Amino acid sequence: MVTLLFALCSFFLAASLLLFPKTSFLAALRGLKIWWDVVFPALLPFFITSEILLGLGLANFMGVLLEPLMRPIFNIPGSGSFVWTMGFASGYPISAKLTVRLREKNLISRAEGERLVSYTTTSDPVFITGAVSIGFFHNAKIGLILLISHYLSAILVGFIMSLHDRKAARTPYNPDTSRPIFLRALVAMHRARLQDGRTFGKLMGDAVMTSIQTQLVVGGFILLFSVLLALFMKLGLIALFSNILGATLSFFGYPFETAQAFIYGLFEVTLGAKQASELSTSQPPALIMAVTSAILAWGGLSVHAQVASLLAETDIRYLPFLFARLCHALFSFLFTYTIGSFLYNKLQQSANGALPVWLSSFDPARDSLWTLSSPQTLSLLVCATLMLSTWLFLLLGAFTSKK
Numbered sequence: 001m002v003t004l005l006f007a008l009c010s011f012f013l014a015a016s017l018l019l020f021p022k023t024s025f026l027a028a029l030r031g032l033k034i035w036w037d038v039v040f041p042a043l044l045p046f047f048i049t050s051e052i053l054l055g056l057g058l059a060n061f062m063g064v065l066l067e068p069l070m071r072p073i074f075n076i077p078g079s080g081s082f083v084w085t086m087g088f089a090s091g092y093p094i095s096a097k098l099t100v101r102l103r104e105k106n107l108i109s110r111a112e113g114e115r116l117v118s119y120t121t122t123s124d125p126v127f128i129t130g131a132v133s134i135g136f137f138h139n140a141k142i143g144l145i146l147l148i149s150h151y152l153s154a155i156l157v158g159f160i161m162s163l164h165d166r167k168a169a170r171t172p173y174n175p176d177t178s179r180p181i182f183l184r185a186l187v188a189m190h191r192a193r194l195q196d197g198r199t200f201g202k203l204m205g206d207a208v209m210t211s212i213q214t215q216l217v218v219g220g221f222i223l224l225f226s227v228l229l230a231l232f233m234k235l236g237l238i239a240l241f242s243n244i245l246g247a248t249l250s251f252f253g254y255p256f257e258t259a260q261a262f263i264y265g266l267f268e269v270t271l272g273a274k275q276a277s278e279l280s281t282s283q284p285p286a287l288i289m290a291v292t293s294a295i296l297a298w299g300g301l302s303v304h305a306q307v308a309s310l311l312a313e314t315d316i317r318y319l320p321f322l323f324a325r326l327c328h329a330l331f332s333f334l335f336t337y338t339i340g341s342f343l344y345n346k347l348q349q350s351a352n353g354a355l356p357v358w359l360s361s362f363d364p365a366r367d368s369l370w371t372l373s374s375p376q377t378l379s380l381l382v383c384a385t386l387m388l389s390t391w392l393f394l395l396l397g398a399f400t401s402k403k
Helices: 002-019 021-056 058-065 067-074 080-090 094-104 110-120 125-136 140-161 181-196 200-235 237-251 258-267 269-277 285-298 300-311 319-352 374-402
Strands: none
Touching (some): 021 058, 021 080, 021 181, 058 067, 058 181, 067 110, 067 140, 094 110, 125 140, 200 258, 237 258, 269 285
């Protein structure tokens, strides 16, 4: 049945390409332009630099230095901090690539790799604050709110994913406490460089070649999903899915117009964020920002396909990553809809003018956090419960590590 399903989908795609050649060609050009103008120059330096740093043993250095932080909190070896730093700074899919490289070097186990890639796969800050907030919303304050919600919810996903497959094999950790931790980190970095054995020129050449191969894979997926989305729009499938989802959202009291943004974001994050920014001005800003935040956290099926193709080189499974993306999207929506909207209102008030030294009148109800609507209040309670559970979980983890 699975073989038959794949065959039918492939035949349907091929027939659609023949029926709509102009649409397919223009969509492919659009995907190629996005990759060449934006993705290729933005990610290639990070890919090359990360490969060089791995060859020089920086992951081993950070592994020893940050082991006391990463293992108790995220149940990941200290070398995962290298992926965390690069992933948060450059965005998807570089964290998946670096996780695969750590797995190939046996610096992490399979379960640790699944935990690591699940919460380090995020959007990059330049895309959130630049393309989304300035390019789409024309408002820098929205970018700040989206950035805070995006990374806070990603860290919360890391706490939750630390519970994933806790009985699985772990990388050994036997520190030599006779020497300072910084000296041990330098020794681990030096040994890793010697074990690699490549000269710096050879290391740079391999880094460039490997990075370009990865970029070609990323570009191919961007082009493919650009064509798929254009074909689905031409065939009316996007409108059909939007109507079904819109009716469901309307039943729960949410605007019908948000459905199309969700459907676009399901496939491609840039189109989804742009569609969310074009929602009717009659919609509350909190809802528009929350929809955009959820789309950024989900990443789009194009990113999912890129990550899945990279993880297929190892024994790291895709399903934990899918679960983490769903959690990240949900948490981002809740954070932005409640706490984010509250911060946004405060930023708007501060932009209108400074507060005087002496207030002639003060209305506590106006500045209260509980003047939110019913859905926002419910979301706020859920956020508070999640944060309290996270705090209790950290206390339990610290107690367990001492035991």
